[in-house]
Amino acid sequence: MKKRIGWELYRSFLAVLQEGSLSAAARATGSTQPTLGRHIDELENHVGYSLFIRSQSGLIPTERAVSLEKFALEMSHLAQTFERIALSNEDGINGTVRLTTSDIVGVEVLPAALSDLQKDNPKIEIELVLSDMPQDLLNREADIAVRMFRPKQSQLIARRVGTCKLSFCASKQYIETHVAPTTVEELRQHPLIGYDKETDFIRRNTRDLGFDFDRNLFNYRADSNIVQLALIRAGLGIGICQLAIIERDSDLMPLLEDSIKLELDVWVTMHEDLRNSPAYKAVFDALVLNLDKVYPD
Amino acid sequence: MKKRIGWELYRSFLAVLQEGSLSAAARATGSTQPTLGRHIDELENHVGYSLFIRSQSGLIPTERAVSLEKFALEMSHLAQTFERIALSNEDGINGTVRLTTSDIVGVEVLPAALSDLQKDNPKIEIELVLSDMPQDLLNREADIAVRMFRPKQSQLIARRVGTCKLSFCASKQYIETHVAPTTVEELRQHPLIGYDKETDFIRRNTRDLGFDFDRNLFNYRADSNIVQLALIRAGLGIGICQLAIIERDSDLMPLLEDSIKLELDVWVTMHEDLRNSPAYKAVFDALVLNLDKVYPD
DNA sequence: TCGCTACTATACATAAACGTATAGGTATAT
């Protein structure tokens, strides 16, 4: 009531919450344990109740502390963005840009797509956040996102770069030791690799696919697409993968290529606040250019 | 590059930017002019360039400073939200809730709709922000919004509470001294009150209205709906107003009530982060309940 | 059981941040 809470307290609060102890938070922030302790104390007697219970193994957040974390976290994202934008020079394209994509795109597609960019603008640093959450950009966890759906938020600049086709596939080794299926029905004779949890995204996109998908169909289940791909590559069975990835890997063979009509739009998205910063624009443009080749319409 | 920018600096930066001078910012933050000056200095030699040019009339922000303002501003909104949520008590519904609505709803409708709430929960404090921006909630400028369109952001909890019908109307005094129009065509004989700038919102909602709207049609133009209403009440002519408001004001008479088929959905919206805070929930529920009566389907 | 390594809490000296006071400058009004 008396005075406003100092913003440094939010920062310390978040650090302790994330690191789990005053000492660890001190290491992470470059401060010291007593200082962090004092900050937490100050914050606590500001709000009037306990935010952490002290223990020998660290500070355990109370329920209310957890419920406040997201605000401090967003502040931290904004502070980072502020710093990065402030430090990105106007003449000469440089700075750190944070990308977020699905795991599979981050591992299989982006490195190649970004190599040109690195050549042209060696001073740009890229941070890659693998995640499927649609809200990373709004929370400022990332600056630019590559996503398989159209973003809904009006605060975002979005560009559609192409179509991502999916297909069944297996490793060459698997094909050589098994009889390749020629119809969808024959798939049931094979060990199948697929998802575990049915997400909204999967539900939406498998609805009008022609045949029913169900997690019980799969012999190997994994929610991570890179894990699925690793299983396919190991020759354990047949799975679904982006055609673009299959074609670039001589060890993978597409199967029943025309049987599955699953095409996803590929979008590159950026927060509109970053439009005027040349580094972000350069990365955005490079992604649009290169992903357009990877995912032709 | 060496150390992170202290979060207090962002706060001071924002204050100076908003207040226009070190001294004013000092007054606003409860700090002092030398301290603010030092903070700005520190921030500047952190980023490596000048953020303000010092003058006798205060500090004038450079272009880059302006481009950084939004991040500090959002941080400030989050800090405020943190504080308010932290201080809102769990047992006993209290705390400060910030509402945003259009000016006309804020002035004509909300006070009555909130009176019940105030009776039941005298400890809740309401701050009212009059604005038409759809993004106030995302920027954390407000906690709950009453809007005439469906919010697009998935991070928001939205509830449709009813339909807002619009109608032509005039003051009783005007009707008594003029011949009331009986057809749309006769409207042209009368002084009309309407908008000045054609916003997206107006364009969308007047498209399939039957007759062309154009700002040149209006003899009195104002973008603010409360101003339009004031002009109508003053008996200057015929304008458009919410039927709910017309019916509650015995001085206003609806005209050609069936000629204009313009119905807007009324939505109450809240950031999902606030769902668990009882004060916000109470206000949200009260708004849904009371606006449902004001705007029946 | 002993030693090692976590951790928090406290004490104390120091360095950093701060506020007060003041100088100096520039408008605007009297």
Add this chain to the structure above:
DNA sequence: ATATACCTATACGTTTATGTATAGTAGCGA
């Protein structure tokens, strides 16, 4: 012209915040 009301910049003493050092406690592995 002179007074007033702004503003920034600088100097200086003081408070405040911080880091170092240490004590005390719990857990873990040899």
